[in-house]
Amino acid sequence: MATLKLEEIRKSFGSIEVIKGVDLDVDEGELIVFVGPSGCGKSTLLRIIAGLEDTTSGTIWIDSEACNDKAPKERGIAMVFQSYALYPHKTVYQNMAFSLKLSRRPKQEIDERIREAARILQMEHLLQRRPHQLSGGQRQRVAIGRAIVRHPKVFLFDEPLSNLDAALRVSMRREIARLHTELGSTMIYVTHDQIEAMTLADRIVVLDGGEVKQVGTPMELYHHPANIFVAGFIGSPRMNFINGRVETMAEGRLSVETRVFGRLNVGLVGSVTVSTGDQVTIGLRPEDCEIVDADALPLTVSLVERLGDETLLEVTSTSGEVLVVKAPPIREYRPGETVGLMPRPGALHVFDESGRAFARAKAQVG
Amino acid sequence: MTSAVFRGRQRTGDVLILLAIIGIAVAAAFPLVWMVLSSLKTPAESMQTPPVWIPATPNLAAYGEVADVIDARRSFLNSFIIATTTTAGILVTSLMAGYAFAKYRFRGRDALFAIMIATMFLPPIVTLIPLYRLVTSLGLGASLFGVIAPHLANAFGIFLMRQFVAGVPDDLIDAARVDGASELRIVFSVVAPAVVPAIAALALFAFVYHWNTYLWPLTVLQGSTDDYPIVLSLGRLLSYNRGAVNTGLVMAGATLAVLPPLVLFVFLQRFFVDSIVSAGVKG
Numbered sequence: 001m002a003t004l005k006l007e008e009i010r011k012s013f014g015s016i017e018v019i020k021g022v023d024l025d026v027d028e029g030e031l032i033v034f035v036g037p038s039g040c041g042k043s044t045l046l047r048i049i050a051g052l053e054d055t056t057s058g059t060i061w062i063d064s065e066a067c068n069d070k071a072p073k074e075r076g077i078a079m080v081f082q083s084y085a086l087y088p089h090k091t092v093y094q095n096m097a098f099s100l101k102l103s104r105r106p107k108q109e110i111d112e113r114i115r116e117a118a119r120i121l122q123m124e125h126l127l128q129r130r131p132h133q134l135s136g137g138q139r140q141r142v143a144i145g146r147a148i149v150r151h152p153k154v155f156l157f158d159e160p161l162s163n164l165d166a167a168l169r170v171s172m173r174r175e176i177a178r179l180h181t182e183l184g185s186t187m188i189y190v191t192h193d194q195i196e197a198m199t200l201a202d203r204i205v206v207l208d209g210g211e212v213k214q215v216g217t218p219m220e221l222y223h224h225p226a227n228i229f230v231a232g233f234i235g236s237p238r239m240n241f242i243n244g245r246v247e248t249m250a251e252g253r254l255s256v257e258t259r260v261f262g263r264l265n266v267g268l269v270g271s272v273t274v275s276t277g278d279q280v281t282i283g284l285r286p287e288d289c290e291i292v293d294a295d296a297l298p299l300t301v302s303l304v305e306r307l308g309d310e311t312l313l314e315v316t317s318t319s320g321e322v323l324v325v326k327a328p329p330i331r332e333y334r335p336g337e338t339v340g341l342m343p344r345p346g347a348l349h350v351f352d353e354s355g356r357a358f359a360r361a362k363a364q365v366g
Numbered sequence: 367m368t369s370a371v372f373r374g375r376q377r378t379g380d381v382l383i384l385l386a387i388i389g390i391a392v393a394a395a396f397p398l399v400w401m402v403l404s405s406l407k408t409p410a411e412s413m414q415t416p417p418v419w420i421p422a423t424p425n426l427a428a429y430g431e432v433a434d435v436i437d438a439r440r441s442f443l444n445s446f447i448i449a450t451t452t453t454a455g456i457l458v459t460s461l462m463a464g465y466a467f468a469k470y471r472f473r474g475r476d477a478l479f480a481i482m483i484a485t486m487f488l489p490p491i492v493t494l495i496p497l498y499r500l501v502t503s504l505g506l507g508a509s510l511f512g513v514i515a516p517h518l519a520n521a522f523g524i525f526l527m528r529q530f531v532a533g534v535p536d537d538l539i540d541a542a543r544v545d546g547a548s549e550l551r552i553v554f555s556v557v558a559p560a561v562v563p564a565i566a567a568l569a570l571f572a573f574v575y576h577w578n579t580y581l582w583p584l585t586v587l588q589g590s591t592d593d594y595p596i597v598l599s600l601g602r603l604l605s606y607n608r609g610a611v612n613t614g615l616v617m618a619g620a621t622l623a624v625l626p627p628l629v630l631f632v633f634l635q636r637f638f639v640d641s642i643v644s645a646g647v648k649g
């Protein structure tokens with residue numbers, strides 16, 4: 001168990017800067033998830049922590065020890081790769097023993113640690129197999145086992161589940177959550193899957209273009225995204241964005257004129273720096289509006305996706321804007337029919353022209 | 367195209383290919399068979415015209431005679447020392463340099479690689495004299511080490527290994543780094559097992575080439591017959607008896623000389639064929 005601190009980390013490949021000054025404090029035993037779109041620098045940042053990649057500038061602290069000049073093996077980290085990266089010619093046992101042998105642990109201890117890891121991961125019966133004799137899920141287990149036996153200070157996972165099928169992903173995700181509780185270790189987990197991020201993380205770090213867009217607990221990110229990027233990235237289906245124009249402002253209240261909903265009133269906290277006539281973006285999650293009978297501003301259902309427990313409707317406004325909303329499954333909707341939408345009070349997000357969110361009142365839906 | 371026609375055409379094609387293969391195999395094997403048969407003939411039979419194909423009384427007398435003329439045991443030992451040390455050297459240097467070229471990012475890498483490849487196209491005869499001067503000026507002339515030293519690394523081996531090592535996933539190497547393996551350990555414990563077919567193929571090429579090499583040891587050894595590998599000693603069999611060639615004797619010597627590479631080929635064949643096939647697929 002250890003703390004991890006990143007200070008002003010920058011990384012360039014040639015003239016292209018891919019990590020643009022990342023700061024992060026990770027507490028002991030925390031499970032931190034890096035999410036972001038493909039190419040945003042998640043793997044690069046993880047590899048920098050692992051010591052597989054140099055930094056261009058900045059400092060990495062593990063347990064308040066600067067690690068920049070330390071080799072991966074001296075950092076007390078273990079890493080699980082997306083491709084499993086098992087040694088193909090070694091048995092499962094030998095795969096897990098490799099690092100311990102290299103650090104000259106006694107045979108007895110090596111054996112004990114491997115048996116322990118195998119027990120935790122329920123793969124005692126696989127120890128004598130070779131990687132090509134294992135299923136994808138089993139290989140992933142071995143890769144995790146190989147990390148566990150080292151008793152690392154920090155576990156690093158780079159998209160460990162993305163090669164697995166959907167069902168296995170869910171069960172392995174739970175497995176990793178269980179592992180985190182059982183071992184209590186500090187973990188950094190990279191994924192581009194926001195559901196994995198939401199379900200696993202103590203805190204999520206949202207990255208985009210090599211910058212941290214927001215750090216927070218899953219619920220903070222969900223209810224109080226700091227900007228349009230995070231708002232759009234967290235939550236599924238993604239948040240709807242509607243253009244609007246500021247009509248009036250009063251203490252803690254903003255009145256915005258939109259083409260879809262007409263005038264909307266939004267409750268805000270803190271001081272707001274907009275003036276009448278400014279363009280803003282309204283964010284509305286698909287689960288945050290109620291479907292009512294068509295009213296003065298009707299919307300046409302253009303697509304119906306039935307998921308069983310709920311139905312997703314894609315609706316188009318008369319002004320051509322497309323929104324996705326969640327509807328209860330009790331009523332059947334058909335493409336072409338018209339409906340009305342009512343945003344739930346207090347559910348609206350407002351972003352200024354640069355994409356920054358206006359602070360919302362805390363204590364949204366429980 | 368109906369499948370029957372297709373199958374018919376395919377069968378004709380197969381037969382043609384098979385005939386061609388048989389033809390080539392016979393042509394390639396003919397000198398070898400002739401060599402072995404001649405070594406079993408009496409001297410009179412060897413000289414006869416028209417030639418005798420199958421010796422009437424096959425006998426191994428010529429093989430005994432080889433040992434009288436040259437120190438065959440010594441020559442074989444020399445050949446072994448030259449071929450095995452050179453092969454081992456080539457394997458180690460090719461693997462290490464191939465790994466560096468394939469997996470390290472460093473300034474001037476591609477230029478260096480291109481220059482190295484270019485040396486592959488120099489005819490050996492061009493470098494013979496300069497290399498000889500170099501080796502003798504280092505005091506290695508007329509010694510086995512002088513024969514071996516310049517060939518402990520070669521461009522083709524490095525090229526071959528680079529191509530194969532490039533196919534080893536980066537993650538595997540990074541995993542080994544995280545596990546605490548040194549770069550040398552990674553080369554020999556992680557990368558090497560992943561490119562076994564290429565290693566086998568390179569070992570075979572190198573061994574056969576350096577077993578059979580003639581011009582270079584002849585130049586370096588400068589008549590120091592004690593250090594002669596078997597191939598040079600065969601030349602002495604040829605000139606033995608003041609030019610009156612004893613065919614049976616020479617053929618017996620040649621048959622013996624061919625055996626070690628042949629045995630190695632049989633032993634490594636499985637890997638060897640494998641690697642040529644997979645090299646074809648990987649391109």
Ligand SMILES: Nc1ncnc2c1ncn2[C@@H]1O[C@H](COP(=O)(O)OP(=O)(O)OP(=O)(O)O)[C@@H](O)[C@H]1O
Nearest residue numbers: 013014018036037038039040041042043044045192
């Ligand atoms: N070795 C390298 N040389 C040059 N550019 C690189 C190198 N490695 C990564 N990059 C670039 O750095 C950026 C970040 O890459 P990185 O692999 O960290 O993204 P990622 O967030 O992990 O994406 P993904 O979700 O697809 O895995 C990309 O634009 C990539 O092209």
Ligand SMILES: [Mg+2]
Nearest residue numbers: 042043044158
């Ligand atoms: Mg990645």
